[in-house]
Amino acid sequence: MTGGSSEGKPDGAETSVRARILSQEQRLTASEKRVCEVLLSDYPMAGMQSITKLAELSCVSSPTVIRMARKLGYEGFPELQNALRDEVADRIKAPALKRDARGGDGHVLHRFADALIGNLTRSLERMDTAMFDEVAELLADTSRHAYFLGGRITGANAAYFHNHMQIIRTGVTLLDQGPSVWPHYLLDMGERSVLVLFDIRRYEKDLLRLAELAQGRGATIVLFTDQWGSPIAQVARHVFHLQVEAPSNWDSTTAILAVVEALIAEVQAKRWDESQERLEELEAMFSSTRVFRSGG
Amino acid sequence: MTGGSSEGKPDGAETSVRARILSQEQRLTASEKRVCEVLLSDYPMAGMQSITKLAELSCVSSPTVIRMARKLGYEGFPELQNALRDEVADRIKAPALKRDARGGDGHVLHRFADALIGNLTRSLERMDTAMFDEVAELLADTSRHAYFLGGRITGANAAYFHNHMQIIRTGVTLLDQGPSVWPHYLLDMGERSVLVLFDIRRYEKDLLRLAELAQGRGATIVLFTDQWGSPIAQVARHVFHLQVEAPSNWDSTTAILAVVEALIAEVQAKRWDESQERLEELEAMFSSTRVFRSGG
DNA sequence: TCTAGTTTGTAACTATTGCTACAAGCGGAG
């Protein structure tokens, strides 16, 4: 006992609850030890319930639990519980969000990257992998013509998707010439057409009109949109809801691009043989003849 | 809401809280979704605090949280919290389940996402934040004309970058018409020109030629390339080396897009007032007159 | 045995939590 000044005092806020229990145990009374016993036997979840439950479980009264918490260096029971929760959080936290813990000094770039990783993770969480597979199947089917179109911001995504699909398979078209010529393409759309649309906020009326008309002609619509959902979702067969928020005035299309790239990979894998041939032909044209690149 | 019997009712007690959120999300109202958002963004620890704290964190009132819990199939908030605690207990108990947070069953999509997150993280680790700031400064300076150009795959990145910069500032040009017309642009390039190039493997000779000529005329070259580095790096003033490998036959430009978006955000922030004006003007043109959208 | 000190539980109190009832706000249909 004695009054030794700092002999065994628990640290300010550094050590874990378990460590404090182990180091302070000899200072505790019998019933207090019983509480620790219970706590350690189902650590740390036993401490995540109410003080009353924990007291009952330990066959002591609630004030005993409080006294123990105090001797461990906490203000009261809630504080001990918070400490416990933080420990759990640390143990739960996946590799992804670890950044803020280490080097992440808070440069814009790092905060931005964290947000994008979060977007990607959360987008994936809520995505239906079965739907992903169906869409890949749909796009791998060359008996269906595929049309691609994006909005002001997502136009680049559409172009990127089209660009790759064009290399992999035949029968793809990019609608990049403005609404006035869309009707021409609509003429050819039917039951065996796939229309891949990109529409994030602010949603564009023209795209909705096009989607409605295409659906009316029996086309299958695949939509890439944000977490809130473009109105086009109403007429689309498959909808990818992707997180687009970023610490910026602009929405981020990174998650969209990620899924697009995954789809490209999957479609390519499904059509390995055919696309390989096609690629070789293309390479041949690029390297031997220089017709289309007119190398300067 | 009516009393639709079992249309989309959550299961008795089988499913996880996350699963219930995802399956019931479309039934929830806007504020209720906000709560789910917060809960998922720091799952499951965000739900381990008191209902009041969670409500505050989600910027809604506590009754909203209760209503959400009910719609998810729980009696009240404490029951939801118990479910959450059980999940945590499970996860803590078995550290064997290393497969991270989102029950990743190893679907292609998840493996792909893991790779992309890895790319982004590793790209960021080796990036010089000072260089990032310099480039942002460079692009925020309207006394310098900025040119954008990408290759076969990265063309979409260049277009995306240009598209946003065009909204934010004046004096930007996208070189998208093929090598034969590049010389025309070269005529205007000089000391106060910035040439933003994208070149990942396989590197394109034409781009290198252009870069050399531009450098000869005194232009500042900013290059986005892969981890191995395009030969253009030799003549570039600033080089972003980004990881592009993915479980695919194609390289991934996700990390590139991420940095581009971060740059857009940063430049926009630097030129807040001017770009704001510009944006308003643009919005006005879009909404009042419909000249350029010819609404179908 | 008595007494001083410690340990522990009981009971009462307060703060907070989780919940209900209601009314203001909002948006779409007629």
Place this chain on the structure above:
DNA sequence: CTCCGCTTGTAGCAATAGTTACAAACTAGA
């Protein structure tokens, strides 16, 4: 524009959590 239904927050309520004060019970030393 009005009305209706849905959404949301405010205010109040009951229950419970955490805490305090105090007294009973136990321990140990004389």
